[in-house]
Amino acid sequence: MQPNPGSSELTFTEAARRKQIVAAAIETIAELGYAKASFVQIAKRAGLSSPGLISYHFANKDDLIEQVVAEIYGAGGAVITMHNEGAVSAWQGLRGYLEGSVAYYDSHRTYMRALVHILQGHPDALGRWVGANNVAELDAVEELLVRGQRAGEFREFDTRTVALIIRQMLSGTLQHLLTRPDVDLTDYTHELVAMCEHALVAPEGKTND
Amino acid sequence: MQPNPGSSELTFTEAARRKQIVAAAIETIAELGYAKASFVQIAKRAGLSSPGLISYHFANKDDLIEQVVAEIYGAGGAVITMHNEGAVSAWQGLRGYLEGSVAYYDSHRTYMRALVHILQGHPDALGRWVGANNVAELDAVEELLVRGQRAGEFREFDTRTVALIIRQMLSGTLQHLLTRPDVDLTDYTHELVAMCEHALVAPEGKTND
Amino acid sequence: MQPNPGSSELTFTEAARRKQIVAAAIETIAELGYAKASFVQIAKRAGLSSPGLISYHFANKDDLIEQVVAEIYGAGGAVITMHNEGAVSAWQGLRGYLEGSVAYYDSHRTYMRALVHILQGHPDALGRWVGANNVAELDAVEELLVRGQRAGEFREFDTRTVALIIRQMLSGTLQHLLTRPDVDLTDYTHELVAMCEHALVAPEGKTND
């Protein structure tokens, strides 16, 4: 039976167990991929006596995955806002976002790998858990782009579409980072930033555009 | 008995059945994702009496998937070469590649969706069936970039890394296209091409465009 | 449909096909064992286009195996009688039977291996096809033993039981020969014959050997 049915309060031990299981699930998914991350494997990595314990603490496999996604996003929620603050130019803000994101991916490879695997393996992880976060991040990027256009920093383009493309470039970077763990990120990030700078920043003469 | 072991000749009916099953597999994978595309589901969509019939015509599930990938790549093999020919400028070549790719993705959504699902779901589809094609395509892009740099069309950058990023942008486009089937591709492609143009074409080189 | 239902006459081609299939079955069973000797494997070795052809020529798998056993016994039926003739002593007759059997096993390894595999793998091959042959052979051995006892060559013993034990020794020899193909049969047979001689021949009877 689900503990505390209908209640949102969790015992201390209960909360600890859930965290432990979520952590083991992240580790397992990152290591084996979503398809092979069975309860048995997760329980083994969590040092649990039985996969039944996972079912005891989580209503569903989907419920567990939902918590996993929440944990991953919770750990990285500060990323985009962090670099968006301060009285810097829009381009500096965007550059910070790009570099910050890549650095974050680099330093949270296990989490990111798990997230990517979930997105790839779960039928509709995107729609149910990840989509909203993506939209929020996309909004933040677009806001930056709008600010840059208003300030004359950026050339004219459709901000929503370009925000989307920038997000996709970062997704591509993450994929590449996870696939080729030995990639030289400094060089890679340098080219990425350069491409975006040339792609978006308006030439000097355009200031009054 | 496995039909025609070690031979490349296939009966007419045999070839037809294989095509039919491959088609049903593509359809099923595109619809349900790789994980849930079991022989039972594929057989159901192919109108077969039993999943055993698939095992009769294909040695393995991997064998079937290999044929699926072959069919998908076979149908689109002309894409990259098509746009690389002609005495056009490097940028025109690249623009053609970008627009051609997007148009191809658009017109082969089911195939592309299946391919993406296989890449995401199969443990090492990338290494066994897709990797080589990707490298070839990457090489073609890089060659274009090198040509453009030599001709002074393109600014200086690391051609390999930028080729990679361009491929990733297209991957992102495909993902987006499959996720949001109602996207306005004309606008999207326009922005994508514009971004790449600004990102790569050298300022003085724009005159002879 | 079974060809020539209710008739015992076989077409020439029909008979040839059956022989061919039986031969392939023997080869297959000897090589793979009974359990893995499927129609597919047999058809492959016989160069047949389909396992269905076997079902066409034989009513059953059991029917095929029955013919296989018949072929094997038919090829070796002369063995025991061959050495039982001539006005030799009983012991010489027995010795000839022992040595002849071992030699026969040695020169018909594939047939013998197939027969052993069938006996081991088929639920009741013994009762249905092999038992009668064994009894016949056993009778022949016993007859020899009785003759020897009457002539005073052999000591007193229960002839049926000892005949059985002698048969079992030969079975053991066959097993050993098939398991360890590199065994030195000369030495082995020498010891086997010596054991039987000491075991059966009456002390005073040795003089006229």
Next chain:
Amino acid sequence: MQPNPGSSELTFTEAARRKQIVAAAIETIAELGYAKASFVQIAKRAGLSSPGLISYHFANKDDLIEQVVAEIYGAGGAVITMHNEGAVSAWQGLRGYLEGSVAYYDSHRTYMRALVHILQGHPDALGRWVGANNVAELDAVEELLVRGQRAGEFREFDTRTVALIIRQMLSGTLQHLLTRPDVDLTDYTHELVAMCEHALVAPEGKTND
């Protein structure tokens, strides 16, 4: 989850279930033979709800069979050593071994039948589980023969080969016992022992028997 991976400690119930399944497996194999002893049949005889439960308690079918063989050998491990002790003559030791073995076969017919079926049906049961035991038993017999020769009890012969033949005689006895359950073992054993005595014991050595 596979219970207690890598540990030798078993829960009480777990151990009981394993024993129960092993027992049912022995029963099933003895009754149906190895080929037809599927998990479904074993589960049916064990009163289990599903064949999956067997996979839950044993890693493999091979794992189960290994435990079955272990159980069978474990139950009869004392046989050969039992009769080899005491300051008796080599011949008395051998006679004890023969009689003891036959008596053991007689009193453990189901176990022996299962063992024989496994040896006949499993591709390499001999090499993996049984071979070592056979060699050990063969060594023990040979040791006895060597002792007897040194003491002048036995005539000259190649001890290895004769040990092998003696083992084969016992195998033959077992086969016969399982095939004809109504055999008069007293008579049979008497003849077997007599044959071996005449075959091996040196004429002059009989005096101090």
Next chain:
DNA sequence: GATGAATGAGTGTTCATTCAT
């Protein structure tokens, strides 16, 4: 006579989930 395609029951094994203790 022969072919190749098809059938459907059967195999061992994995899995999320349930539940008595």
Next chain:
DNA sequence: CATGAATGAACACTCATTCAT
């Protein structure tokens, strides 16, 4: 709270056999 045992559906794959052509 936690355990370990159990469940039953699902999986890919093999097999002897059937049958239209």
